[in-house]
Amino acid sequence: MENADFRPELRTVNVTRYVTPLREGGSLPAIAEADDDFLYVLKFRGAGQGVKALIAELIGCEIARLLGFRVPELVFANLDTAFGRSEPDEEIQDLLKASVGLNLALHYLSGAITFDPVVTRLDEQLASRIVWLDALLTNVDRTPRNTNMLVWHKELWLIDHGASLYFHHSWDNWQEMSLRPFTQIKDHVLLPLATQIEQADADFKAILTNERIRSIVDLIPLSWLGNEEPEARRDVYYEFLIRRIAASEVFVKEVQHARAATV
Structure with a gap:
């Protein structure tokens, strides 16, 4: 890491x-x-x-x-x-x-079972880290109805991030969207346990350097990016992510606000 x-x-x-x-x-x-x-x-x-x-x-x-x-x-x-x-x-x-x-x-994780927060209790550090990740990615799909987490060999695995980064369904205002709070975090299955969100923020911002984000974004095949300026479109993903990481206090405060409303 x-x-x-x-x-x-x-x-x-x-x-x-x-x-x-x-x-x-x-x-x-x-x-x-x-x-x-x-x-x-x-x-x-x-x-x-x-x-x-x-x-x-x-x-x-x-x-x-x-x-x-x-x-x-x-x-x-x-x-x-x-x-x-x-x-x-x-x-x-x-x-x-x-x-x-x-x-x-x-x-394929053969034999894995869907994570159930009633059956499997997560510690608050891990829960906070997952909430931070999903607030960064604007992942709308980690709710009590559909947790998109599995328990396999008694360990928690994260799956299905396809509903993340929904800014790319409309490219017009991606700069603005990169700096927005993520209000849907109020529906996150682990929000009540996210007591250590500020520590998660500090730890993860140190890891997610611009160079590392670039190396991940560069994995996107050009054939997935359309025929018009695919390299430029790939750059938008990079810029969106580094802007959002730099302004993480915006979505961290939204997590704290949403959690305060539930307790």
Whole structure:
């Protein structure tokens, strides 16, 4: 975590077998097997939010990993044009056809169970750190209804950051959005435990240097960034994140305000 030479890398695998759809949500992720013989949760570029959800997943997952959270290994997953031709489900076949090329996949944690705050009590330091991460990423999808955390081998794992960074669904005011408080943090499943948010802020700002953020953003494939000035669009993600980190007191205060309203 303190490695100054931090250089994230993602392996690329080829998808060889579609195993089963995961019906949670509207994007129809699936369990699939790759040519390394591992099972993955495959996120498709042809799904509802398209490559933007994959970009959010990539950035969110790799920032979480840098900060020391447990996250499944993330890989680029290549889908061949011939893949899925024999799939009998028409909706799935359309999804596979629309997803030819580079997709994103997470190592499948077989046997993992959904985190339940009633069953598994987290310590306040860890809870504060997760809340800080989600306030940075503007992650709207870590609520009591859908925690997007798993317990695997008695350890907590963070998954599914595709709903983060929602500024990129409308590029017009990204500078302003980078400095906004994250009011949806009031719905965060771990907000009541986030008593150490200021310590999390100090610890994490020391880790998230501009160079490390750049190395994560540079992982975004140009093919996911559109045909018009993809390098410039990649730079927007970098600028958004470093501005938001520099102004973190804005979302830290919002966390404190939202938590005070619940106690």
